[in-house]
Amino acid sequence: MNNITSTIPWYPWLNTIYKNITNVLSSNDHHAFILCTPSGMGIISLIYKIIQWLFCLSKIDNHICNICTNCILLNNKYHPDIHIIQKEKHQTSISITLIRQIINILYQNSYKDKGKIIWIPIAEELNQTSSNGILKILEEPPKNIWFFIQTQHINTLLPTIISRCQVWKIYPPNEKIGLHWLTTQHLISVIHKNEYLIALKMCHYAPINAHKLLQNNLWSKRQSLYVTFLHALKYDIMELLLVLNNVNILILLDWIYIFLIDVIKVFYKINIKFIYNIDQTDILYQVTKIIAIKKIILIINKIMFYRKILMIDNINHMLIITRLLLSLDKIKQTTS
Ligand SMILES: [Zn+2]
Structure with missing residues (x-):
């Protein structure tokens, strides 16, 4: 995948999952995905790339063009048809008011007619009422709406939401892949060879968390x-x-x-x-x-x-x- 002009970092362990999800998207009408994964895996990058693939105006197979208007917008982590649902700083959970606002937007036309995305980065922030609001959209989704719901604990979601989504459990890469990536990253201080592996193990093999840990004083x-x-x-x-x-x-x-x-x-x-x-x-x-x-x-x-x-x-x-x-x-x- 060519991401030379992108501001979105890419991680080698996401290649297969990206390919698998875009294959599913091109071969059937699944529109709702739950990505169940620990932190420190770069899943935000994965979702941006999948959206880029969905919205790209000249994609070929799994490859995006990187030069169309949609690709350029998304390379800068922006697109008018992405609706990220998360709680406000002063709130304890996602409010139903926010869900209602988004429902209204969903029925308006999308930019370049490519559809709209609902993205919930932390499903744990949904409460009973806002979960029911999401369920309502999932039950009768307008045309060309895709859902991406991220969670670390699938059981925090309503079973009725889970049953309407395709669930992808994404695990940390194996030690070899994690270590190889970690040792090729720039670090502010000199790290002993053993410490890469120790940090990786301490972070349950989530490479990005291990990298942050090694950067920390x-x-x-x-x-x-x-x-x-x-x-x-x-x-x-x-x-x-x-x-x-x-x-x-x-x-x-x-x-x-x-x-x-x-x-x-x-x-x-x-x-x-x-x-x-x-x-x-x-x-x-x-x-x-x-x-x-x-x-x-x-x-x-x-x-x-x-x-x-x-x-x-x-x-x-x-x-x-x-x-x-x-x-x-x-x-x-x-x-x-
Ligand atoms: Zn494109």
Whole structure:
């Protein structure tokens, strides 16, 4: 696919899915798609390219021309017939008022008569009423309307919506493809070869998230977090207070969680290829020597419990982190 003039990034793992969906679109009258996929996969690029294919004035097979008016507009992520439905900043969910406004627009003529797109980037933002509004359009769609609904959790959608759509589950690319892409990206700092794989694993193989993680200044603090964690386990758990009192507390807790899962794997001598932190085997091994595995499991449970509390808006982070650490200390001190 030629996307030289496009401002939309393209990712190699999307090639097959793009081809498959455009094949479906050209061979039958499916007009509604649910794309169920984790974040960090570049699905926005995929949807723009599919819309470009639908609207292109001189496409050949799966290939867009890239030079017609519609292609040029879409290369700049704009087209008057794309209607993106998402909640406003001050709202908790997508309002029915917005859906009604869109329904009115759907019956007006489209630019170059190519049809219209309804795109819901986060289906989780639909509430019961707005879901019913969408269902109504899906039940009796005007001619040449295509739906693209993105979700990470298909079960958050009404079964009646799901049954009217074609569902595409899109999984992260395999390790080889993800690693190859990641190592060819520009990064601001020098990254050790192992770290590409570690970041990829920590992001559940979603390459774009792994790239963002490696770009984040926080990444360079990963090693010292584990060293401090080991020291705190040995001597005083409160040593973690200053490290964890950070705006990125949720990420740091995720890292400790993954680290502790690795400790369990090391204890049970599980093959190193299943370990996330392959560059931390020394520290992982040391942890298995200073604390019992049953205590590690209790610590993991506490971390998960307090992580949920930390996600509540306007919660006092310092207070919750202190409570977490006190509970970890209690586990550490238990003699049984
Ligand atoms: Zn075109």
